[in-house]
Amino acid sequence: MSKSKAAVAAIPTVRVIDVGFGRVKLSRRAAGRAPGEVEFMHFPSMAIPSDPSAMRALGQSTRDTFDVPAAGAMYEVGMDIDLAQTGGDFGRDITDQFYLSPIYEALTKGALRYMDEETIDLLVLGLPVNQYLNSDRRDYLEKTYQGEIDIGGGKKVRINEVLVRPQPLGGYVELGNHVDDLNKAIASTSGALEPLSRDEDLAALTTLVVDPGEHTTDWLLIRRGQINTKASGAASDAGRHRVVRAVLEALQAKVGRPLGPATMPLINDALRLGKALKLSGTTYDLGEFEEVIKAAVDDPVSRLIEGVRGMHELIDIIVIVGGHPDRYRDALAKRFPAIPVFVMADSMLANARGFQIIGEAVMDAASEQPKAA
Structure with a gap:
């Protein structure tokens, strides 16, 4: 083996998954760049039970999602998951039990699908601070995502080591x-x-x-x-869910009728982009709810x-x-x-970028340790 090939083979595969309540952040191989270089991406933290019918394939283009197994069922996750959502589908778990839920499992496996690796030497996962301080939660994630993981689509990935760190x-x-x-x-x-x-x-x-x-x-x-x-x-x-929920409640009072959970991502996007919200052909300026937003923060x-x-x-x-x-x-x-x-x-993506630095430093330190005879 040439020296250059040996150097490439020696680069450990370090990957990051930071599953938040709103977005899943991850690192993956950077296309067209030097071996070992990574890029970062994110997708919505929504998992919808998979639609097995043939109707799903009738669109004009294939949506950017994956079907992954979680807790004995199949879930659809990915960039275009909003296309799988109906008015009654929330697709999220906004509770402190999130990290034990099928939705968290589905989102983590979706992130692994985007990585498209057969073997990961070190996977760094993030937890909110209160969750991280609970050793049972850390141990659960380390044990659950180490080893051979079925990520759907006939694919499996072997994860040799898992490291859990507090998100900030x-x-x-x-x-x-x-x-x-x-x-x-x-x-x-x-x-x-x-x-x-x-x-x-x-x-x-x-x-x-x-x-x-x-x-x-x-x-x-x-x-x-x-x-x-x-x-x-x-x-x-x-967090943000509290702000969006407060605006949703104020908007419901204004329009005089309940609004379904599928409205919440629309409110979130309108607030983030500073644009008006359109519902049922009517536009609403969310700026009028500024005091509601300030109170929620x-x-x-x-x-x-x-x-x-x-x-x-x-x-x-x-x-x-x-x-x-x-x-x-x-x-x-x-x-x-x-x-x-x-x-x-x-x-x-700041936490994910920092986790990548942490993971690579851990692997560098491990490589410098003398091997046992």
């Missing part, structure tokens, strides 16, 4: 790649913190990483590179501050990751005007 930790690890942008946030704040000269300076700071997701708002308080577990945590029913922020347990006076910077940062940034900046509040670039 990925964002913290990735922060070192954004020092220039972070310094801009520091310079625009009236506080005493000076711009950083290098990424190593981050280790000396007290950093609050906030991850407002679909169902939970997670936070990690990290001092000198170490997680303060007593001042870290998560608030349930404190202010309560989780208050719960976060309470959960930091009086340590907020030690915070040097606040970093926001996750898919819905803007309103949380504004609320936190209002509460802490002298502390820089930095939103990570492409924040939805």
